[in-house]
Every structure is written in structure tokens, then in C-alpha cells.
Amino acid sequence: MAAIDSVAPQAALAGRLLEDGAGLIAQEDALSLVRLLWLASTATTERTIGHCLLRLVEDSGLLRRLAAEPTLVPAFVEEVLRLTPPENLIQRRAVADASIDGRAVRAGDLVQICLPAANRDPAHYDVPDELRLDRAAAANLSFGSGIHQCVGGPMTRRVVAAAVAAFVQRFGDLAPLRLAGEVKWVHAMVVCAPREFRIAR
Ligand code: HEM
Structure with missing residues (x-):
């Protein structure tokens, strides 16, 4: 938090929040928003x-395909988000007794929605475990849903697509890439993501 606070004044957003919200947003609230974002x-x-x-x-055919058809990059990013969201769980505290698919939920219970499982619902996706570039855009839950749906979704999709497009352009030629050594993972209940891996030709 201290590190974020120390650079917050350099973030254009913090300045805008304080300027536009003068008299409405206290400095501490603006800082808190910068931390959250x-x-x-x-x-x-x-x-x-x-x-x-x-x-x-891991899939040189896919890399070559995206290099040949860069317009498929957003569909690829969406499928990766669907299959391997960067946060696995959305958590809620039940405010009243309820029933979900026949299971009783009591007021006060913690309800955890497992996004990689929800995003593989066979009622919504054919061959759900497969990465397909031609899926009709069935919404996935990786950015949540409802009033707390991620505000950064549209921007981050573009940022990731730009990074992938740059990678594909640079490495999408015929010489296949390979992993040089083991992939190190962040492995926890809420997160399962590669932390470090090295690439060679
Ligand atoms: C791949 C990238 C991202 C994923 C998968 C993601 C996922 C999510 C999810 C699942 C939620 C809902 C949490 C809940 O309902 O309890 C959420 C909320 C939120 N996200 Fe993201 N997020 C991403 C990137 C970003 C970015 C780039 C920003 C900001 C620029 C951002 C800002 C927020 C904020 C502020 C909320 C809280 C919204 C609210 O509670 O009203 N996220 N995100």
C-alpha cells in the first residue's frame, strides 16, 4: 500500500479524481480508489x-494461425479468459435464506462461485474444455456479473489483445517456440496462473 501511495500522485487518474471531485472526494478517498484500481x-x-x-x-499451430489471421486475437483472448480466468472465485455473503439448484443457503453463509467451472458449463459451451476461436460470443463470467461487474473489462481485453498481437507478430513465424525448463505457477485456491516461464527456439 505504501508503494502504491508513493506513486499515486504521478497517476493521471489520481489527479483527475482530486481535481474533478474537488469538494466531493476527499484526498483519502481518491487514494483509496487508486489503490483499488x-x-x-x-x-x-x-x-x-x-x-x-x-x-x-505450447501450441505452435495456434501461434501460426493467429499470425496468419490477427483478427482472431480477441477471440483467442476471450477463450483464454473463459478457460483460465486470473481470479478463480467470486465470493458473496448470503443476506437471506435461499436455495440454489436445490441446495439450501442460509443467511450469513459464504457462497463462492468457481469461475473456471461456471465458464465450462456444458449447457452453454460445446466441448467446454476446448479452446475454440469460432465460439459464438456466449458471455463468460470471468469479469463477474451484475452491479459489481468489472469496470476494467473492456480496457483490459484491449491491453491483453495488444500484448498478444505484438508477441504473435514477433514470434509467429515458422520456427516453433518451446519452453526452456519448468513453468513456475502461482497455485492457490483463488489463483492458478503461470508466475514464470522461459521460452527458447
Ligand atoms: C483480465 C483482467 C481482469 C479480470 C479477469 C477482472 C475480474 C474482475 C471480477 C471477476 C470482478 C468482480 C468481483 C466481484 O463481483 O466480487 C472485478 C471487479 C472489479 N474490477 Fe476487474 N478484472 C480485471 C481487470 C481489471 C482492470 C484492468 C481494472 C481497472 C482498470 C479492474 C477494476 C475492477 C474494479 C474497480 C472492480 C470492482 C467493481 C465493483 O465492485 O463495483 N479490473 N474484476
């Missing part, structure tokens, strides 16, 4: 780029 945006985007690049290194 920073924490919500950096690791999620980084992990998604990691997942995308790992897929492309």
Missing part, C-alpha cells in the same frame, strides 16, 4: 497475458 488491474492483466503466451508456446 491498481490492485484490481495489474495482477489480473499480467496473469491473463501469461496464460495467453503459455498457450501459444
Whole structure:
């Protein structure tokens, strides 16, 4: 938090929040928003780029296909987001007794929605485990849903697509890439993402 606060004044957003919200938003609230946006945006985007690049290194056919048809990059990013979202769980506290698909939920219970599972619902996706570039855009839940749906979704999709497009352009020629050594993972209940991997030809 201290590190984020120390660079916050350099972020255009913090200045805008304080300027436009003068008299409405206290400095502490503006800082708190910068912290929230920073924490919500950096690791999620980084992990998604990691997942995308790992897929492309492991599947040279897919890499060549995207190099030949760069307009498919957004569909590829969407499928990677669907199959391997950077956050696995959305959590809610039940405010009233309810029933979900026949299971009783009591007021106060913690309900955890497992996004990689929800995004593989066979009622919504044919061959759900397969990465397909021709899926009709059935919405996935990787950015959540409803009032708390991710505000960064449209921007981050473009950022990831730009990173993938640059990678594909640089490495999408015929010499296949390979992993040089083991992939190191961040492996926890809430996150499963590549932390570090090295690439060679
Ligand atoms: C691949 C990248 C990202 C993914 C998968 C992602 C995912 C999510 C999810 C699932 C939620 C909903 C959490 C809930 O309902 O409890 C959420 C909320 C949020 N996200 Fe993202 N996010 C990403 C990138 C970003 C970026 C780039 C920003 C900011 C620029 C951002 C800002 C936020 C904020 C502020 C919320 C809270 C919204 C609210 O509670 O009203 N996220 N995100």
C-alpha cells in the first residue's frame, strides 16, 4: 500500500479524481480508489497475458494461425479468459435464506462461485474444455456479473489483445517456440496462473 501511495500522485487518474471531485472526494478517498484500481488491474492483466503466451508456446499451430489471421486475437483472448480466468472465485455473503439448484443457503453463509467451472458449463459451451476461436460470443463470467461487474473489462481485453498481437507478430513465424525448463505457477485456491516461464527456439 505504501508503494502504491508513493506513486499515486504521478497517476493521471489520481489527479483527475482530486481535481474533478474537488469538494466531493476527499484526498483519502481518491487514494483509496487508486489503490483499488491498481490492485484490481495489474495482477489480473499480467496473469491473463501469461496464460495467453503459455498457450501459444505450447501450441505452435495456434501461434501460426493467429499470425496468419490477427483478427482472431480477441477471440483467442476471450477463450483464454473463459478457460483460465486470473481470479478463480467470486465470493458473496448470503443476506437471506435461499436455495440454489436445490441446495439450501442460509443467511450469513459464504457462497463462492468457481469461475473456471461456471465458464465450462456444458449447457452453454460445446466441448467446454476446448479452446475454440469460432465460439459464438456466449458471455463468460470471468469479469463477474451484475452491479459489481468489472469496470476494467473492456480496457483490459484491449491491453491483453495488444500484448498478444505484438508477441504473435514477433514470434509467429515458422520456427516453433518451446519452453526452456519448468513453468513456475502461482497455485492457490483463488489463483492458478503461470508466475514464470522461459521460452527458447
Ligand atoms: C483480465 C483482467 C481482469 C479480470 C479477469 C477482472 C475480474 C474482475 C471480477 C471477476 C470482478 C468482480 C468481483 C466481484 O463481483 O466480487 C472485478 C471487479 C472489479 N474490477 Fe476487474 N478484472 C480485471 C481487470 C481489471 C482492470 C484492468 C481494472 C481497472 C482498470 C479492474 C477494476 C475492477 C474494479 C474497480 C472492480 C470492482 C467493481 C465493483 O465492485 O463495483 N479490473 N474484476
